[in-house]
Amino acid sequence: MASHFKIILLALCFSQCRADWCYTESSCAPNTWTSLGSCNASNESPIDILENYAQYNASLGPFQFTNYTDPSKLLTITNNGHTVEIEVGDGVSLSAGGLSSVYMATAFHFHWGNGTPGSEHWLSGKQYPMEMHIVHTKNGMNLTEAKKDAAGIAVLGFFIDTKDSANTSKMLSLSKLLQQVSVPGKPLPLNSTISLDELLADVNRSMYYRYMGSLTTPTCDQAVVWTVFKNPIFVPSWVVEAFTTTLKYNVSNATEPLVNNFRPLQPLHGRQVQASFTMQPSVNSTAASTVTPASSVPSSGSIIWSTNILYVSLFLVYQEMANNVI
Numbered sequence: 001m002a003s004h005f006k007i008i009l010l011a012l013c014f015s016q017c018r019a020d021w022c023y024t025e026s027s028c029a030p031n032t033w034t035s036l037g038s039c040n041a042s043n044e045s046p047i048d049i050l051e052n053y054a055q056y057n058a059s060l061g062p063f064q065f066t067n068y069t070d071p072s073k074l075l076t077i078t079n080n081g082h083t084v085e086i087e088v089g090d091g092v093s094l095s096a097g098g099l100s101s102v103y104m105a106t107a108f109h110f111h112w113g114n115g116t117p118g119s120e121h122w123l124s125g126k127q128y129p130m131e132m133h134i135v136h137t138k139n140g141m142n143l144t145e146a147k148k149d150a151a152g153i154a155v156l157g158f159f160i161d162t163k164d165s166a167n168t169s170k171m172l173s174l175s176k177l178l179q180q181v182s183v184p185g186k187p188l189p190l191n192s193t194i195s196l197d198e199l200l201a202d203v204n205r206s207m208y209y210r211y212m213g214s215l216t217t218p219t220c221d222q223a224v225v226w227t228v229f230k231n232p233i234f235v236p237s238w239v240v241e242a243f244t245t246t247l248k249y250n251v252s253n254a255t256e257p258l259v260n261n262f263r264p265l266q267p268l269h270g271r272q273v274q275a276s277f278t279m280q281p282s283v284n285s286t287a288a289s290t291v292t293p294a295s296s297v298p299s300s301g302s303i304i305w306s307t308n309i310l311y312v313s314l315f316l317v318y319q320e321m322a323n324n325v326i
């Protein structure tokens with residue numbers, strides 16, 4: 001079983017075994033990936049998730065997370081030359097949340113910038129400092145099988161943002177290990193020190209966006225049910241700096257900083273992003289009315305005006321009632 005997961009881990013976006021793609025060398029950067037697998041196809045990832053145009057879907061309920069609390073399930077941490085990857089052991093699974101099957105977690109990894117934002121997805125025009133991806137395959141199938149299924153892989157995406165008061169984040173523990181995997185090499189055992197739940201502690205996992213897309217690294221297979229959570233994981237800024245300054249990758253018999261390991265935004269090509277929640281409009285912000293009912297996608301600012309008119313009307317009615325009482 002261990003070798004089974006190793007195959008998945010090596011074959012997903014995250015292997016350094018292949019030298020035919022990279023992020024920052026002109027000869028193999030993302031603009032050269034078009035000849036690799038499905039990287040030139042139409043329904044690719046990542047995308048900019050425009051909250052105003054996300055469509056509420058009532059069937060996107062809460063997830064069921066199994067063994068996310070178990071620290072013994074995070075086995076090793078590895079610098080694979082493209083990212084830092086944490087291997088997840090057997091028995092960690094994801095279900096419900098609008099998914100049609102049980103998905104087994106295989107690994108998670110990170111994307112970051114270089115003193116500039118480095119998330120892969122954007123949220124309403126904002127790119128975050130980092131992004132974390134937890135990778136699962138449908139019913140524990142191997143990657144070859146999963147790639148043939150349009151929903152064979154489920155990835156959970158979490159934005160990572162900075163807040164210097166976030167000193168209790170378990171991401172601190174993880175970032176302290178980076179020095180030991182600063183260059184690509186063998187996996188480092190984690191010895192049951194961190195659980196997935198602890199890393200995700202601050203995030204409201206009932207508020208998320210859903211769309212169908214692809215792996216974000218070659219071969220970019222369109223087999224991914226994407227879930228991107230609205231609320232970020234908060235970490236102190238030095239955690240992000242630890243990723244950008246500590247990690248290296250091998251190139252031409254030398255090591256270079258492993259930075260900017262994110263794929264550029266891909267066209268939406270008519271895909272509809274769905275949301276698990278509706279947002280309450282804010283009286284004070286014209287950009288506040290965001291997710292709308294499934295039956296109506298806003299085509300102009302009419303909903304914002306309607307909302308404002310409704311609030312004014314309610315206020316006048318309330319004032320009239322108050323006057324009558326007094």
Ligand SMILES: [Zn+2]
Nearest residue numbers: 109111133216
């Ligand atoms: Zn990723």
